[in-house]
Each structure stands twice: as structure tokens, then as C-alpha cells.
Amino acid sequence: xxxxxxxxxxxxxxxxxxxxxxxxxxxxxxxxxxxxxxxxxxxxxxxxxxxxxxxxxxxxxxxxxxxxxxxxxxxxxxxxxxxxxxxxxxxxxxxxxxxxxxxxxxxxxxxxxxxxxxxxxxxxxxxxxxxxxxxxxxxxxxxxxxxxxxxxxxxxxxxxxxxxxxxxxxxxxxxxxxxxxxxxxxxxxxxxxxxxxxxxxxxxxxxxxxxxxxxxxxxxxxxxxxxxxxxxxxxxxxxxxxxxxxxxxxxxxxxxxxxxxxxxxxxxxxxxxxxxxxxxxxxxxxxxxxxxxxxxxxxxxxxxxxxxxxxxxxxxxxxxxxxxxxxxxxxxxxxxxxxxxxxxxxxxxxxxxxxxxxxxxxxxxxxxxxxxxxxxxxxxxxxxxxxxxxxxxxxxxxxxxxxxxxxxxxxxxxxxxxxxxxxxxxxxxxxxxxxxxxxxxxxxxxxxxxxxxxxxxxxxxxxxxxxxxxxxxxxxxxxxxxxxxxxxxxxxxxxxxxxxxxxxxxxxxxxxxxxxxxxxxxxxxxxxxxxxxxxxxxxxxxxxxxxxxxxxxxxxxxxxxxxxxxxxxxxxxxxxxxxxxxxxxxxxxxxxxxxxxxxxxxxxxxxxxxxxxxxxxxxxxxxxxxxxxxxxxxxxxxxxxxxxxxxxxxxxxxxxxxxxxxxxxxxxxxxxxxxxxx
Amino acid sequence: xxxxxxxxxxxxxxxxxxxxxxxxxxxxxxxxxxxxxxxxxxxxxxxxxxxxxxxxxxxxxxxxxxxxxxxxxxxxxxxxxxxxxxxxxxxxxxxxxxxxxxxxxxxxxxxxxxxxxxxxxxxxxxxxxxxxxxxxxxxxxxxxxxxxxxxxxxxxxxxxxxxxxxxxxxxxxxxxxxxxxxxxxxxxxxxxxxxxxxxxxxxxxxxxxxxxxxxxxxxxxxxxxxxxxxxxxxxxxxxxxxxxxxxxxxxxxxxxxxxxxxxxxxxxxxxxxxxxxxxxxxxxxxxxxxxxxxxxxxxxx
Numbered sequence: 017x018x019x020x021x022x023x024x025x026x027x028x029x030x031x032x033x034x035x036x037x038x039x040x041x042x043x044x045x046x047x048x049x050x051x052x053x054x055x056x057x058x059x060x061x062x063x064x065x066x067x068x069x070x071x072x073x074x075x076x077x078x079x080x081x082x083x084x085x086x087x088x089x090x091x092x093x094x095x096x097x098x099x100x101x102x103x104x105x106x107x108x109x110x111x112x113x114x115x116x117x118x119x120x121x122x123x124x125x126x127x128x129x130x131x132x133x134x135x136x137x138x139x140x141x142x143x144x145x146x147x148x149x150x151x152x153x154x155x156x157x158x159x160x161x162x163x164x165x166x167x168x169x170x171x172x173x174x175x176x177x178x179x180x181x182x183x184x185x186x187x188x189x190x191x192x193x194x195x196x197x198x199x200x201x202x203x204x205x206x207x208x209x210x211x212x213x214x215x216x217x218x219x220x221x222x223x224x225x226x227x228x229x230x231x232x233x234x235x236x237x238x239x240x241x242x243x244x245x246x247x248x249x250x251x252x253x254x255x256x257x258x259x260x261x262x263x264x265x266x267x268x269x270x271x272x273x274x275x276x277x278x279x280x281x282x283x284x285x286x287x288x289x290x291x292x293x294x295x296x297x298x299x300x301x302x303x304x305x306x307x308x309x310x311x312x313x314x315x316x317x318x319x320x321x322x323x324x325x326x327x328x329x330x331x332x333x334x335x336x337x338x339x340x341x342x343x344x345x346x347x348x349x350x351x352x353x354x355x356x357x358x359x360x361x362x363x364x365x366x367x368x369x370x371x372x373x374x375x376x377x378x379x380x381x382x383x384x385x386x387x388x389x390x391x392x393x394x395x396x397x398x399x400x401x402x403x404x405x406x407x408x409x410x411x412x413x414x415x416x417x418x419x420x421x422x423x424x425x426x427x428x429x430x431x432x433x434x435x436x437x438x439x440x441x442x443x444x445x446x447x448x449x450x451x452x453x454x455x456x457x458x459x460x461x462x463x464x465x466x467x468x469x470x471x472x473x474x475x476x477x478x479x480x481x482x483x484x485x486x487x488x489x490x491x492x493x494x495x496x497x498x499x500x501x502x503x504x505x506x507x508x509x510x511x512x513x514x515x516x517x518x519x520x521x522x523x524x525x526x527x528x529x530x531x532x533x534x535x536x537x538x539x540x541x542x543x544x545x546x547x548x549x550x551x552x553x554x555x556x557x558x559x560x561x562x563x564x565x566x567x568x569x570x571x572x573x574x575x576x577x578x579x580x581x582x583x584x585x586x587x588x589x590x591x592x593x594x595x596x597x598x599x600x601x602x603x604x605x606x607x608x609x610x611x612x613x614x615x616x617x618x619x620x621x622x623x624x625x626x627x628x629x630x631x632x633x634x635x636x637x638x639x640x641x642x643x644x645x646x647x648x649x650x651x652x653x654x655x656x657x658x659x660x661x662x663x664x665x666x667x668x669x670x671x672x673x674x675x676x677x678x679x680x681x682x683x684x685x686x687x688x689x690x691x692x693x694x
Numbered sequence: 695x696x697x698x699x700x701x702x703x704x705x706x707x708x709x710x711x712x713x714x715x716x717x718x719x720x721x722x723x724x725x726x727x728x729x730x731x732x733x734x735x736x737x738x739x740x741x742x743x744x745x746x747x748x749x750x751x752x753x754x755x756x757x758x759x760x761x762x763x764x765x766x767x768x769x770x771x772x773x774x775x776x777x778x779x780x781x782x783x784x785x786x787x788x789x790x791x792x793x794x795x796x797x798x799x800x801x802x803x804x805x806x807x808x809x810x811x812x813x814x815x816x817x818x819x820x821x822x823x824x825x826x827x828x829x830x831x832x833x834x835x836x837x838x839x840x841x842x843x844x845x846x847x848x849x850x851x852x853x854x855x856x857x858x859x860x861x862x863x864x865x866x867x868x869x870x871x872x873x874x875x876x877x878x879x880x881x882x883x884x885x886x887x888x889x890x891x892x893x894x895x896x897x898x899x900x901x902x903x904x905x906x907x908x909x910x911x912x913x914x915x916x917x918x919x920x921x922x923x924x925x926x927x928x929x930x931x932x933x934x935x936x937x938x939x940x941x942x943x944x945x946x947x948x949x950x951x952x953x954x955x956x957x958x959x960x961x962x963x964x965x966x967x968x969x970x971x972x973x974x975x976x977x978x979x980x981x982x983x984x985x986x987x988x989x990x991x992x993x994x995x
Contacts, residue, residue, distance in 0.1 A: 387810070388810070390753045390755065401755075408796070408800060410793055410796055410797040410800060411790065411793055411794060411797060416793060419789075420789055423786070423789045424786050427786070427836075427837070427840055427846055430837055430841060431841060431844060431846070434841070435994075439990055439994070442833050443833050443834050443837070445833075446830040446833035446834075447829065447830045449793070449796065449829060450796070450825045450826045451826060453796055453799065453800050453803075453825065454822035454823065454825070454826065457800060457803040457804055457807065457818065457822060458822075460804065461803070461804055461808070462807070465753065465755060465804065465808040465810070466807060466808065466810030533786060536784050537790065540769065540790060543769055544765055544769050544794070547765040547768055547769055548761055548762055550765075551914065552758075552761050554910075555757075555910050558743075558909075558910045559745065559746060559909070562744065562746070562909070563745040564745055564746050564747075565745070565747045565748070566747070566749070567747050567750065568749060568750060569750075569751050569752075569809045569810055569906060570749070570809075570905055570906055572813065577811070581811075581812045582811070582812060582815060583812055583815025583818070583819060587819070588807075588815060588818070590819070591819050591820060592819070592822065592826060595826075
């Protein structure tokens with residue numbers, strides 16, 4: 017625990033160093049960010065300790081808040097999220113050192129540094145807090161720090177709007193969270209998590225707590241249809257911040273949900289069913305909207321919603337397994353879902369950093385302005401390729417492993433229980449997988465392959481080693497987990513043992529059984545790489561003494577091929593999105609080229625968020641219309657207002673008289689009955 | 695140890711026969727003599743001995759595409775039984791099988807986009823769109839087979855499913871075989887989804903994606919495609935008729951004749967039908983998906 021406290025202090029120092037007035041900006045940014053990165057590295061140690069099976073003592077400090085207690089503890093569930101937090105923050109902050117320099121002229125970077133450090137600190141507190149008051153305090157600091165980071169480019173109106181939307185949504189969530197913890201605290205008679213865990217008294221408030229927690233944490237995590245802030249805030253924030261937001265902040269929602277579920281010693285099956293349904297909806301709709309985007313960060317934001325859906329599917333299967341007392345399904349679902357939290361945190365922050373690197377080089381987030389970037393930025397290209405393969409859940413990378421567990425949970429559930437809902441998980445996951453592959457072949461292919469579509473893309477350059485190293489590190493971690501999942505399964509076994517409703521002995525058997533299967537998966541992944549290497553060698557030998565020429569791409573006889581003829585992100589996705597036209601409802605403006613020698617044509621498409629841009633305005637219009645009718649009361653004439661006062665007073669009198677008469681009657685009747693009885 | 699790899703070896707050696715047999719069938723229907731049965735072997739040999747021409751636009755993704763797709767198909771072929779036994783089988787290998795095919799598709803599509811040609815982009819766009827239907831259908835079929843046999847490995851699913859002797863099973867299997875057949879046609883770009891015989895029409899999918907590949911790269915692609923076709927036909931072969939328990943020779947003969955039969959059926963379909971209009975293809979695939987869904991509902995009882 018000491019190391020953890022040291023890490024927190026170092027991170028705090030890193031943030032506070034930005035308040036020192038004298039340092040020149042360049043050096044200050046290196047010192048401050050360096051301290052934050054150092055703190056993250058130190059903080060990894062206790063997290064890894066706990067995950068490898070050696071517990072760390074908890075820490076209690078006096079804290080003069082009613083019901084509050086400054087108690088920090090690292091259990092395996094906390095440690096998993098801390099691991100993710102420190103890896104992603106360390107990478108994102110390192111990446112940010114060169115990245116933010118482009119803003120240095122017109123912007124002070126002090127705020128970024130301060131709020132980055134407070135964001136990391138508050139999340140570290142959140143993941144270790146053992147008391148509801150402390151949890152809420154950390155939750156609020158996290159939400160506000162993230163807000164100030166999102167509105168970094170506050171001269172842009174879009175950014176301000178996105179920030180405001182985020183602020184409203186996160187506080188709506190906090191409101192629900194207050195109720196959740198009040199209910200839990202009253203039932204357990206304490207705000208301490210150790211008192212809540214496994215407490216049978218919680219069963220009375222189970223349903224309202226679960227539903228409210230689902231809303232509160234669902235807003236943060238981005239469950240459909242509560243996701244509306246996500247696709248606005250992620251593109252608005254600077255890339256390292258979006259990496260942190262998508263990699264860790266939205267996972268805080270998953271952490272909270274898992275934590276609250278872990279308190280309950282048992283729960284009904286509908287919790288799991290509800291989570292599975294939310295997961296299916298978020299997963300499929302998230303990836304469909306992603307497919308229709310051409311802003312790369314918006315696309316990635318929608319993919320976060322999709323992956324949160326996959327995580328919810330895993331947790332849902334886990335909960336179903338727990339409530340049906342089927343340890344295989346329970347263990348596989350929970351382990352798969354929580355493992356996907358780690359995996360998604362790694363590859364999504366990698367992809368956001370990649371998007372940042374491309375933005376740094378080209379100044380654009382629109383994929384249709386890029387192309388051929390692989391030749392200019394091979395390092396970024398390689399990292400984004402690794403991230404893209406991983407996010408599609410393809411072997412031999414880490415996404416495959418966690419999805420494999422969730423698939424297995426789903427198949428096992430289907431084998432043993434003949435309910436249609438249970439079976440839907442498998443085709444849903446398959447559909448999500450196919451759509452994700454479509455989406456990331458598009459995102460990677462349009463940006464990095466082919467030829468450059470604009471001058472900026474043709475002039476792109478890598479941003480330097482400080483931007484590349486964090487991405488390479490994250491990519492290496494994705495490979496490592498994908499190739500050697502056997503190391504991580506015992507870790508996941510420990511994480512799932514946190515759940516009060518789980519039976520550790522049974523889980524241990526399942527873990528042992530699955531370890532064998534995962535070692536086969538590991539060999540399989542190594543096998544694929546081996547076969548690829550072998551075939552590459554064969555190809556090399558075959559081509560050794562043969563003529564290998566370079567030429568133009570075959571244009572079917574047409575010789576004036578230009579880069580504008582390439583498939584763009586919109587045209588690539590057009591066929592698949594046209595099949596779900598009614599759902600996505602893209603706004604299309606076409607100006608057809610006419611005549612035999614057409615001079616110009618024009619096509620523009622934009623896919624708004626159906627919930628935010630269509631459904632909510634519709635609801636709002638309804639409320640507005642209703643209120644307009646009441647508006648007639650507001651006349652602006654004093655006579656009328658006096659009349660209202662009079663009417664109100666008379667009403668009050670009648671009501672009061674009525675009340676008095678009732679009371680009098682009661683009293684009278686009581687006396688009557690009393691006297692009768694006498 | 696070596697005997698474990700016999701099924702994979704048979705797959706790798708015999709795979710180019712399947713397209714040859716389809717072409718023979720089509721030739722017979724058209725009243726032609728047609729290319730020899732072993733034509734694909736000759737083509738592959740010739741291509742392997744050629745040099746290569748690469749577009750200046752391309753990067754090493756273009757060169758990696760054929761290698762990764764062939765490698766992933768070969769590894770996926772490990773799980774598919776030949777005459778009742780597979781080289782490798784473990785609980786959950788169905789997921790690995792489907793995702794390996796997905797990996798191959800991912801890199802084929804990237805290689806196509808790497809050329810910067812609108813033809814290849816078009817093919818890539820269509821390929822991923824049809825996968826949207828084919829993959830869930832394949833997984834629904836796996837769910838049905840898992841429920842029927844209680845197993846999660848491809849080889850035991852396929853070998854045990856026709857042995858379940860209940861009357862409703864026959865109907866269920868018919869649904870499974872029908873939708874798997876359509877998935878097989880779509881995944882292997884056969885008529886009525888795609889036409890493997892031409893590649894310069896604007897309507898093509900797979901052939902147009904590999905337009906710029908040549909030499910050993912094209913050989914890898916053609917070989918990989920034939921393995922994929924062999925593997926899916928083998929899956930169908932196990933479902934339509936149970937493999938006998940007897941000697942390897944006996945089951946090998948049964949398997950071989952079933953493979954030939956299904957291949958000829960594909961050839962007949964290709965001779966008798968025209969390719970569907972592009973906008974109709976999703977409907978066909980959706981129908982296959984719905985049929986599989988019916989099967990899933992039946993399997994719930």
C-alpha cells in the first residue's frame with residue numbers, strides 16, 4: 017500500500033508542478049509529465065502484486081465526513097482496473113508531451129497537466145475506495161477533471177457543446193448514484209463497502225439498486241441509449257485525453273457496476289438477462305453507427321459503445337451463471353467481460369493515440385482526407401493495424417481471447433438451458449464481429465492504404481519517438497496477452513472471486529479446466545504466426561531469382577488514374593449501411609453530374625446519432641408543446657395575476673376547511689365511539 | 695503423431711480437385727469437354743514459377759494479404775474432419791474456426807484496399823457486407839449443432855449430428871444443411887452470389903479483390919480459396935450422411951463419394967442458375983439466416 021500512496025503523491029506532484037510560475041513551458045511540461053509517468057509506473061507494482069496473488073494491506077485514515085471513512089484497499093477487482101489505469105495513463109501522458117506542443121503557442125498547457133493528474137488520481141482513488149462517500153467524492157472529481165480536459169479547445173463551439181452535454185449526463189448519473197448508495201447504506205447500516213459485501217440485508221433493495229446503478233454507471237460506460245455524450249465528447253477532446261477517456265474513464269462505469277453486483281450474495285436471473293439485452297443492443301447498434309462515420313474519432317467512440325456492449329454481454333452471462341448456479345457460465349462470463357475491459361482499454365487507447373498521431377501529422381480527423389499514410393508513417397500504421405486486428409477479436413491478438421471466453425459462456429448457457437434469449441448472444445457476437453471487421457478494414461484501409469487524397473496526407477510525417485514508444489508498448493501488450501493468455505487466466509480467477517455470489521472452489525475447477533483450453537488457443541496463435549512465417553519464407557525463395565517489377569495499379573485500360581477514384585470511407589460502407597438505411601437515417605445531399613460532359617457533381621453524407629439528434633429533439637418538442645399550452649396563463653396583466661392569487665387562496669381555504677372538517681369529524685367520531693364503548 | 699495430421703494432409707493435397715470437379719460438371723452441362731480435372735494443380739505450379747509485378751501504390755500489406763489468408767485457412771482446416779476425424783479438436787474450436795476465416799478475410803480486404811483502385815475497393819466493400827450475414831448464420835448453425843450433440847468442437851458436432859436418430863432431427867438437419875450450403879456458396883464466391891469465372895465485371899466480389907495479384911501471390915490466393923471450398927464441402931458431407939465406423943478405407947470411400955456428390959451439386963447449381971442481381975444477394979443470405987434461426991427455435995425443445 018505504501019508504494020500505491022507514493023505513486024499517488026508523485027502523480028499529484030506532477031500535476032502541481034504546473035502551478036509553479038517560473039519554469040519555462042517546455043521544461044515544465046517534461047518535468048510534470050515525467051513525474052506523472054513515473055507515478056504510473058510505481059503504481060503498477062502494487063496492482064501487479066495483488067493480481068499475482070500476494071495481497072496488499074489496506075489503509076485507513078481519519079476523515080471527518082459523516083458516514084465517510086478514508087479507507088483504501090486493493091482487492092483483485094480494483095487491481096485489474098488500476099493496472100489498466102496506470103498502463104493507459106502512462107502511455108497517454110507520454111504521448112501527450114509532444115502532442116500538446118502544437119497548442120503551446122495559443123494555449124497554456126498548465127490546465128491539461130493539472131487536470132490529467134487529478135483525473136488519474138481520482139480514478140486511482142475510485143478504484144480503491146472502500147467507502148461510499150469516498151467513492152462518490154472520487155467519482156465527482158473524476159467527472160469534473162474529465163470535463164475540463166474535454167473542453168481544452170474551448171474556442172470551438174462544438175467542443176463547448178460536447179463538454180456541456182457530458183457535464184449534464186454525468187451529473188444525471190451522479191444523481192442516481194446518490195440514491196444507489198443511500199439505499200445500499202441504509203440496508204447495510206453502513207457506508208463501508210466491507211459491510212455491504214455479502215450482506216443478506218441488501219436483498220430487500222436489490223431491484224431498485226440494480227436498476228439505478230445500471231442507469232448511473234450505464235451513462236458513464238455508454239450503454240445504448242444512454243450513450244449520447246460519448247460520440248460527442250471523444251472527438252472533441254484532444255487525442256491523449258480521448259485515449260484515457262475511452263480506455264479508462266468509461267470503464268469506471270463498468271467497475272462501479274461490477275462492484276455493486278459483487279455486494280449481493282444472490283440475485284435474480286433477470287439481472288443477467290437485462291445485461292445481456294443491453295449488451296446486444298449496445299454492441300450491434302454501436303458498431304452500425306461506427307460503420308457510417310467518416311470522422312475517425314467519432315468512429316472509435318462508437319466502437320467504444322460496441323465494446324462496452326460486449327463487456328455487458330460477458331457480465332450478463334456471468335450474472336446469469338451465478339444466479340442459475342452454473343459455475344462454468346458464471347466464471348467464463350465474468351472473466352471474459354472483465355478481461356475484455358482490460359483488452360479494450362489497451363487496444364482502444366492504442367487506436368486513439370494512432371488517431372492522434374495521424375491528426376498531428378495531417379491536421380484532420382476526416383478519413384476521406386487521408387490515404388497512403390502507411391508509406392509516410394509506417395510506425396503508426398503498424399500500431400493501428402495491430403489495434404484494428406485486436407478490436408475485431410481476431411486471433412492471434414488479445415481481443416480474440418476475451419471474446420472467446422464470452423462466446424464459450426454463451427455456448428455453454430445455450431447447451432444447458434433451452435431459452436431463446438440465452439441463445440441470442442452467439443449470433444449477436446458473430447454479427448458484431450463481422451461488422452467490426454467491416455468497420456476496421458475501412459478505417460485502416462482508407463487512412464493508411466491506397467494513395468494520398470490530399471496534400472496534407474501526402475506531406476505527413478511521424479511525430480517522433482515519444483509518440484511512437486507508447487503506441488508500440490500498447491501494441492506489444494496486445495500481442496502478449498493474445499499469445500500467452502495462460503498467464504492471465506489465474507488472474508481473472510482471482511478477480512471473479514471478489515463476487516459475493518460466486519463460490520471460489522467451483523470457480524477454481526473451471527479455471528483449471530479453461531487453462532488447458534487457453535493453452536491450446538495460445539499454441540494456435542503461435543501456430544498461425546509460424547505458418548505465416550513459413551509461407552513468407554516460401555514466397556521469398558520462390559521470388560528470389562525471378563523478375564519483380566513495379567508498375568501502376570491495373571486500371572482496366574484507363575491510364576489517368578487519380579487518387580480521387582479510390583473508394584472512400586463513405587463509399588466503402590455505403591452498401592452495408594444502405595441495408596439498414598431506416599435505422600441509421602443518414603442525411604445525404606446529392607448534386608448529380610448531368611449532361612454528356614459533366615463539369616461537377618457533389619455528394620455529401622452525414623449520419624447523426626439517432627438518439628441524440630432525432631429522438632431527444634422529438635421528446636423535447638413534445639414537452640415544449642405541452643408547456644406552451646400552459647403558457648397562456650402568463651398574460652402580463654396584473655389583474656389576472658391578482659385573480660390567480662385570489663383563486664389560489666380560495667382553493668387553499670377549501671382544501672384547509674376540508675382537511676379541518678375531516679380532522680374534526682375524526683375527532684368527533686373517536687369521541688363518539690369512545691363514549692359508546694363506555 | 696504423424697497420423698494426426700493425415701486429415702490436414704488430405705485436405706491440403708486434395709483441395710484443388712474440388713474446383714476442378716465443379717468446372718468439369720459445368721462443362722458437361724454446357725456440352726463441352728472442359729479443362730482437365732487437375733487443371734488447378736497445373737495453374738498453381740505455373741504461377742509459383744512466375745515472377746511478380748507490384749503496383750507502386752502498394753505496401754507490404756498487399757504482399758502479406760495472400761500469405762495471411764492462406765495461413766489462416768490452413769490453420770482453420772485443422773479443425774475440419776476428413777472422413778470422420780479431424781487433425782485437431784477441442785471444446786470451442788468452432789469459434790477459432792470462424793475467426794480464423796475472419797482473419798483471412800480481413801487481410802484479403804486490406805490487400806485489396808492497398809491497391810487504391812476503385813474496382814478492388816468495390817469488391818472489398820461487397821465482401822465485408824456479405825460477411826455480415828454469413829458469419830451470424832454460421833454461428834447459428836453451430837448453436838443448433840451444439841444443442842443437438844452437446845459438444846462444442848467442430849469434428850464431434852459434425853460427426854455426431856447425423857447419428858441422432860429422432861424424427862424431428864431429419865427436418866432440423868435439412869434446415870442446417872440448406873443454410874450451410876448457401877453460406878458455403880457465399881463464402882466461396884460461387885454462383886448465385888458471385889461468379890468465379892469472370893473478374894472484370896463490375897458485379898464481381900472476390901475475383902475483383904485479387905485483380906492486382908500475380909505470380910506466387912495469386913497461387914497462394916487460388917490455393918487458399920480451394921482449401922476453403924474443400925473445408926466447407928467437407929462440413930456438408932459429414933452432415934448429410936454419417937461416416938461408417940469401419941476401416942479407414944471404407945469411411946474414406948464414403949467421404950470421397952459424398953465430397954464428389956456435393957461438389958457436383960454445386961456445379962449443377964452453377965450451370966442451372968444465373969448469378970443474382972447484387973441487391974438480391976443480401977435477401978438470399980438473410981433467407982439462409984432466417985432458416986437457420988428456425989432451426990435454432992426447433993432445437994430449443
